[in-house]
Every structure is written in structure tokens, then in C-alpha cells.
Amino acid sequence: MLLLALAVTQGLGLLLLTDERNRAVRAALGLEAAGRAANVVLLLDDAPTDLRASILRAADSPLVRFTVGPEPEAPHNSSDADVVLRQIRQILGEPEREVRADVHALAVDPFPLPEGMPDAMRPMHEAMMARRTDPIELTLSIRLADGEWLNVRTMFHRPGLQLSSQAVLPLLLMVLAVVLVAWWSARRVIGPMRVLAIGADRLGRGLDTDPLPITGPLEVRETTRAFNQMKDRLTRFVNERTHMLAALSHDLRSPLTAMRLRIEMLEETDDSIRLKTLVEEMQAMVEATLEFARGVAKAEPTATVDLTSLLGDLVNDVGGGRASLAPIEPLLANIRPHALNRALRNLIDNAVRYGGVANVTLTQEPGMAIISIADKGPGLPDDQLETVFEPFVRFESSRSRDTGGVGLGLAIARTIIQAHGGSVVLRNLPEGGLEAVVHLPLGDA
Numbered sequence: 001m002l003l004l005a006l007a008v009t010q011g012l013g014l015l016l017l018t019d020e021r022n023r024a025v026r027a028a029l030g031l032e033a034a035g036r037a038a039n040v041v042l043l044l045d046d047a048p049t050d051l052r053a054s055i056l057r058a059a060d061s062p063l064v065r066f067t068v069g070p071e072p073e074a075p076h077n078s079s080d081a082d083v084v085l086r087q088i089r090q091i092l093g094e095p096e097r098e099v100r101a102d103v104h105a106l107a108v109d110p111f112p113l114p115e116g117m118p119d120a121m122r123p124m125h126e127a128m129m130a131r132r133t134d135p136i137e138l139t140l141s142i143r144l145a146d147g148e149w150l151n152v153r154t155m156f157h158r159p160g161l162q163l164s165s166q167a168v169l170p171l172l173l174m175v176l177a178v179v180l181v182a183w184w185s186a187r188r189v190i191g192p193m194r195v196l197a198i199g200a201d202r203l204g205r206g207l208d209t210d211p212l213p214i215t216g217p218l219e220v221r222e223t224t225r226a227f228n229q230m231k232d233r234l235t236r237f238v239n240e241r242t243h244m245l246a247a248l249s250h251d252l253r254s255p256l257t258a259m260r261l262r263i264e265m266l267e268e269t270d271d272s273i274r275l276k277t278l279v280e281e282m283q284a285m286v287e288a289t290l291e292f293a294r295g296v297a298k299a300e301p302t303a304t305v306d307l308t309s310l311l312g313d314l315v316n317d318v319g320g321g322r323a324s325l326a327p328i329e330p331l332l333a334n335i336r337p338h339a340l341n342r343a344l345r346n347l348i349d350n351a352v353r354y355g356g357v358a359n360v361t362l363t364q365e366p367g368m369a370i371i372s373i374a375d376k377g378p379g380l381p382d383d384q385l386e387t388v389f390e391p392f393v394r395f396e397s398s399r400s401r402d403t404g405g406v407g408l409g410l411a412i413a414r415t416i417i418q419a420h421g422g423s424v425v426l427r428n429l430p431e432g433g434l435e436a437v438v439h440l441p442l443g444d445a
Contacts, residue, residue: 002182003175010171033064034084034101037140037152038091040066045145064154072141073151074100088142100141192216196224203231204421249289256283289408302443307331307369310341311360318348323358331362333369334443335420343416344371346409347424347436351375355433364442371438379428388426389414 040059044052052068059066067073077085077100084101140152192215199212211228214221259279266272308330315323351358355375363370380388391411417424422440429435 002178006175006178010174031084031087033138033152033154034087034140035091036064037066037142037150038088040152041092041142041144041150044068044150064152067151068144068148069151070148072100072143072149073153074102074139074141077101078103084138084140088140092142098143100139102139104137104139188216189220192220192224196220196227199227199231201421203234245289249286252286253283256286302334302336304332304334305337305340307333307335307362307371307440310337311344311362311371314341314345314348315358315360318345318352318358322352322356323348323360326359326361328362331364331369332442333440335440336416339416340420340440343413343424344373344438346413347373347438350409351377351434351436367442369438369440369442371440372435373438374429374433374435376433379432379434380426382428385426385428389424 036059040055043055047055056066056068084103085099088099088101089095089097136155138152138154140150142150142152144150192213195212211231212224214224214228216224256279260276260283263272263276263279308325308328311325315325348358348360351373352375355377357376359372359374361372361374363372389410391408414424417438417440420440421443422438424436424438427435427437
């Protein structure tokens, strides 16, 4: 923006400067002719009539022609000729003398050089006029003392662009200065902002980060300081809630164990069997909740892992012959291996358990790995595709009741994948079945 503003202002300045120079050159050419014409009038008024022809021949030049006649050749006064008229009247010292000056463009291309111009003057004339082809004609008519008119005609070009190294050099120096200042200013702002963006990305992926350095302009320093405070508060909040959940789940294990022991000591009746089943379900929920809390709270370091190899091992371990992986070249990603292994294991296990098979594919987009896990089950109602990711929500409303879990598998999988900066969604396939699609950033692998 600085360079654009500089280019516009300097461009307008150069145009104005060039126009002023053009006007100055045109005025100089016109004033030279006006001065000569006024001096010739003084000579003609004082000289005998028989000397007029000699005076006119002496006044003629390749650029200016003088004639005397009964009628003025200049039809009227042009607005551009005010300076010329003032110059003539000043030299003559007679403000009341009738003088006409007409300036008009000639529709001649190329410009015809005046007849009789010496060859030595042609290069100088062309260089001065910058080889332009838009000629201007100045016609002067001045009434002589005896009533006749002195008519003067001269032709010249509109001056071309009067640019020189002296005019361009300051512009280049100014552009260089603005570039240096803009580069330094942008670097001073962009550097801390880039660090802030990286820190925000790492925070979103659950990676531990040190407080960001507070550098840069005042606004950037305030933003960085606010980000550091936000990170500390979020980290403290998540840790407190996770530890509280883990503590509650842990404390519930003791009374549940005591209840199971007492139930075992009771006589086996329908009520005792139902009570025992309920306690076992509660125990399973507590264990799953405790495992979930531990998984969230655990800070596993990242490592560069081959996703193709990781998925191949999972297919062999979980699938039991009912899972397959489409062949693909090795694909490296910077991940938490154990956490991601657990998330993908839950997805593949769900596909095998509820859909009979798990067809796994791995593709790559710029900076992103796409993992697809498709089954051939009955699918899910569209309004439950997001609901099933909530904790303790099970597939039983639309799939088999033999789940073997408490409804935390998908919640754990989404939490882990989102902690990697990725996402996971479910969608029904047109040909039947359900597909889980995982978008996983490759990181710095």
C-alpha cells in the first residue's frame, strides 16, 4: 500500500512537472518570437518604406517568417497567447496598439520542418522537440503606424516528456527508502504474528507450548500477552475438569466393589441377579470414564510415524480377517502414536462390530492425510450422525444391541483426533453402510 500510494503521488507529481516544463518551453518559444516581432515593428515604424523589404529579409529565419500586408493573418486572440501579447505590448510601450496572437495545432504528420533550415540545425531541433509529431503554429498580427499589418508565423512542436536522470533519481531513492522502511515495519509486525499463529495452532492441537515472547509493536505485544493468559486459563481449566472427572470415577470404584461383594453374598434371586447386572454396568461405565479421563490428561510426546504402517497393524490386529487396507505408499505424519492408535482402533472396531467389515483407505492432500473407514452395515439416521460422538451415546437405536461398550469409543476417538488438529465425521454411503472420514494434518513430518 505504501508503494502504491508513493507510485500514484509521484506519478501525478511527474505529470504536473512535465506539464509545467512543457508550458515553460512553449512560452519560451512564443516569447522569443514575440520579442523579435515587437523589435521588427519598431524598426519598420522608424525606417523608410523602401527599406522594409531588407528589414523583413534580415528578420526572417528558418523558424520564423515575417510579412507585411493590408490584412491581419491572425483571426483572433487565443487564450494561450496572453503572455505573448503582454510581452509585445511591454516592448512596444503602446498598450493601445492593436495586436493579435493566435495559437493553434496543425493537423500535419509528420511535422514539416521550416524551409531553409540549415542541416546543422535539424538534429538540434529534433532533439529539443523530443521527436514529437504534434506541431503548434503561432500567428502574430501587429498593426504598423501606417495602418498595414506585420504578420509573423512560427511553428514548433509540443515539447515531449522533459524527464532526465536528475528528475528520476530522487524518485528511485524515495522508492528505495520506502521499500526499506516498509520491509522493516512489516517484518517487525509479521514475525510476532507468525509466532502467535504457530502458538495458536499448537494450542488447538493440544501441544504443550512455552509462553510466547512478547515482542513487536504495542498492539502485537498486547495480543500476545492476552494469548498467553488465555492459554494458561484454558490449560488450567481443562486440567482441573479432567482431574475432577478422574477423581470422581476413581472414588466410585470402592463403593461399587463393596456393593458387588455384598451382592455375591446374597441368595441368587431375580432381584439379586438384576442388581448384580446393574452394578456391573455401573462398574464398566466408571472404568471407561476413568480411562477416558486418563487419556485426555495424558500428555504424550509427538513423533514422526508412517500412517500406512500404523493402519496396517491396526487392520491385522482388530479386523480378524474382516478389515482391509487399500495399498498406498508410506505416508509420514507428526502425531502422538499411542493416542492416534487408540482413536483409529475404536473407529475400525466399530466398523467391524456394527457393519461386518472395515474397508480402510488412506489418501493424501496438501498437508493433510485422509483416512476413510467404511462398513457395510445398515448405517445411521442422518440426525444421529453427530449425536453418536457424544459421551455415553450408543448405536443401539439403529444397530445391534450387542455393543460391548458404554458409548465412549467415538467420543474418545473424536477428542484425540481433534487434539491433533484434525476432524472426524460420519456419513451414510449411497450404496449402504457407514463411512468415518478422518482429516489429519501431517504436521512437520
